[in-house]
Amino acid sequence: RQPQGSNFKIITSINLRSDVELFTKSTSLGSGKTQWDMFEQIMTNSYSCQRSSDTVYNKAGIEYYLEGPGVEGVTQLFAGVSYGGISISPDLSTIVIDTAIMTLSSGSYRIRYNLISDKSKGDTIFFTLSGLPFKPDNRVLSASALADSGDGKVNRFEIYYKNELEELPDSLDLSWPSSAVTKRFYRSSIIPDANNKKHITVSVVDDNQFDSYLTVVKEPLPQGTSFYYDTLYKKQRTVTFPIHDSIGPLITSATLVERETDGMDTIMITLTEDVDVTLFLGKSCLLTKSDGTVVELYVVSSEKTDGVIQLIVKNEGALSPQEHDSLSLNSSSLLRDMSGNRVNPKNKPVTLKLLRKPGKITEAFYKDLNADGRVDYIRVEFDKQIDVNSVKVTVNWLGEDAVEIAASQLTVIDNDRKLVSFSLPSSISTPGKTSGEMDVRFIFTDMNGFIRSSPVTDSAAPVLVSANLFPGVGTTLSEKKPDTLKVVFSEAVSSVGNNSPFIFIQHSKKSTVPITYQMHLTPIDNQARNWSFIVDSIDGTITYPLMTDSVFIDTSAGVADNFKNIQKNPQNSRVALTVKPVPYDIQVLLGPNPFKPGDGQVLSITIVPSTEIKSQVMLEVSAAIFDHLGNMVFYEKKVSDENSSTTKIPFSWNGRNKRGRLAGAGTYLLKIMITDLNTNSFKGIITRGIGIKSNSKN
Missing domain, CATH: 2.60.40 (Immunoglobulin-like)
Structure with missing residues (x-):
């Protein structure tokens, strides 16, 4: 067929009509600052050829290219900040241009942009920069604080810039040992280096001084700020920088521990800052005697505890350290602080104080004063006077945890104040124990916590x-x-x-x-x-x-x-x-059996423990006699006589019942019930038959 002149419709499986348009929205942010937001408009037609469609708006991903006198050729811009005043968002959909802070040289610039997905969709942003070319700040490469006088008081700062200084800063704010202590210095305190135009020295003048013995940085860390007025741009410029520690350690205190023998000396020192204490080994300290003689002390041992460094130094004989001598650090030694700063040759000496040691314990013993089987008294003797108000005492008894003795429990028992006594707390005093290991510790709080300890001798007698x-x-x-x-x-x-x-x-x-x-x-x-x-x-x-x-x-x-x-x-x-009880048997002796009660006869019943040690046996015995009908005609209870030489327990029955009438002839039942009083135990019942002969006098 020939379709000319006919209308027809073609339906496909894909969208044959989809248009994308790029448009922008600009917003002025003031002071030469403008923001552009990029959007893409997507129009999607239906499957038919009819004019029906859907519209979608999305942020657009954009490519940006900068051209102008300050850049070579065409330069692509990426997400982030470029040239100080061009900021692009991470998704590339927004660009902000701030001409006030742009670091490009003056002239006319343009930024071409287009969709990443369709380079045919795009446009151009134009902007102009006027004024002089940007002059970058001259940043500081290093700055350090120094103290030349040897007392740790900062007297100058040394500052090195990246580039040569065309002019000196108008002023500087400098802090030490932390940014919490800041002082301002003007050009009158700034000394340029004639041989190095990148270096200046800031002198600390008398009315602007820092404190002494500050040789290490502290939080918040010290910093400096360099101020100068940029006449080219007619604005104030500032450069901030950290300040580093360039001051060596100093001794702040030195205490000579009283020597009790002819051995080595012990000196306790504190420093302005931490050091590696192993670097003290060798000739690290200088001793200045009262006559001006300087002695290099040889340190053989060094140890740090709770901020105090203990130095053991060789005995120097007549030149050994004494109270009121002076001690300083030897700048020729390997000693340095944790930042690597060596000791200042002028480091200030400190006067040696003398720490007198407490008396030695010459005797210590414990007793059981009241002889009740518990240790209750301890006495300690010293070779020097002791102040019980300045000591802490602990006692360890039988390997248990040490117990502190309250100061109120300590008693001085002699006029020379050398003998101290106290009671052993009941919490650790063991009943029935009068011997064992005991140790006592005296901690002298008025002598830097010096400790005297000793085993305590057993002087308690047995019980x-x-x-x-x-x-x-x-x-x-x-x-x-x-x-x-x-x-x-x-x-x-x-x-x-x-x-x-x-x-x-x-x-x-x-x-x-x-x-x-x-x-x-x-x-x-x-x-x-x-x-x-x-x-x-x-x-x-x-x-x-x-x-x-x-x-x-x-x-x-x-x-x-x-x-x-x-x-x-x-x-x-x-x-x-x-x-302890002994085993025994019970014998029951009866007689006469049978018997005739009317003739004046009585029945003798004797309980006899069968043991050689009869006197130890303590019994409670009950004797009961019953007739053939079960009626009790006789009952009696007796206990062993503890004061008797025998434990026999005798009973007798005259043949009469409880009413006093003679019992009739016949057989009667005897029951013996026995309880051991020593063991408080029932031993049992013994039965025997009893015969009564006929008696006409009934």
Whole structure:
């Protein structure tokens, strides 16, 4: 077919009509400053050939090119600041031109720009710069503070610029040792260097001085500002710069520690700033004697603690340091500060002060004054007078953490003020312990925290902690074995003195007066604190030791510990005597059985413990007799007599019931109930049959 003269429509799968337009929006920001924002307008048609479309606005990515007398050829501009007054945004859609701060030379300039995506879309920005060509600031390469007089007081600043100075600064603001201390200096204080036009010296005049002994920078760091009036541009220009430390260290104090022997000397010094203390080794210090003699002191050791440097120097004999001599740093040594500044040859000396050492501890011991088995008293003796109001005291007992003793607890006990005593705090005083390692430390706060320490000698005598008596038990009732006494002391004991080292006290229920007795003993074993004895005999009026007895050391015996401390306090600690029980059987003796109560006969019932040591057995026995119907016709309870030589407990029944009538003939049941009073335990019930013969006199 021939389509001439006909209307037709072609539909495609792509957009055949899409237009992009570039337009700008300029905004004046004042003072010669203008901003251009770049946008692209995108118009998109539909798939048909009809005139329907969509419009989209986006920020435009732009290429910029600068041309003019101040640049060579065509120069592309990128994101950021160019020539001081041209700023392009990171997305390249905005450009700001500030002619007031432009660093280009005067003349007419243009900036051509176009879309990055379509170079055919673009335009040109024109601007003109008038006036003289830009004159860049002459920046400072280095500036330092110096103190020539040796006292750390800054007296000049040395400043070096990048370029030669065509004229001197009108003024300078200079700070030291931090920017918090700033002073202004005018041309009258500025001295140009005739041989180097990049260098000037600023002299610190009398009415504008800094403080002495300031040899190191501090926060906020010092800085300077150079001011000058630019006559070419008719405006004030400023150049700021840091100020560096060029001052060497100085001694601020020196203290000679009192020497107690013929050895080396110790000098404590402080400096104006930090140094590597190892650089003190060698001849780093100069000593000036009162007659003007200068001595190079040889330092063999140096150590820094809490800002104080301790120097150990060789003994110089007659030229050794003394109070009121002067000390300075040797500028010929390797000593320098952390910035590398050497010592000023004129560094100012300081007068040596003397730190007198506190007295040495010549004796220290502890005691148990009241002999209760706890260390409660410490005495320390010095070879010099001591001020207890200027010391801190700590005690370490038995390896526990050190405990501080309050100053109020310290007591001076002699007129020469050399003897000090105090109590061991109850928090660390251990009951039943009168020997062990103890250390004491005296910290002298009025003497720079000087410390005297010493072990404390054991001067406490032993006391008893426990005592146990074990009655001798044979394999048969007829076999007699000796009793054994085992005791534990508060510390290791080397000797008990004699064969009667202890005093025993028995409290009888039948007497208000306690009975005192002693045992004759033969030691059979001793293991430091633990001793065992055979009881050979007992002196006194008692029958046998009881559980209620107490025991303590006889002060006349001479019981002594390993340090020969003898217990001499008659009130030394009493401990309870524990008497161990022995095994025994109970015999019940009846007779006559059967019996005839009407004939005047009575039934004897005897409870007999079957043991050789009957006197130790304390029993409570109940005897009850029942008839064949279960009626109780007799009941009685008895306790062993502790004052009797025997522990037999007798009962008797006359054959009458509780109403007093004679019991009828027949068989009756005897029940014996036994409780051991020593162990407070029920031993059981023993039963026996009882026969009553007929009696016509019923």
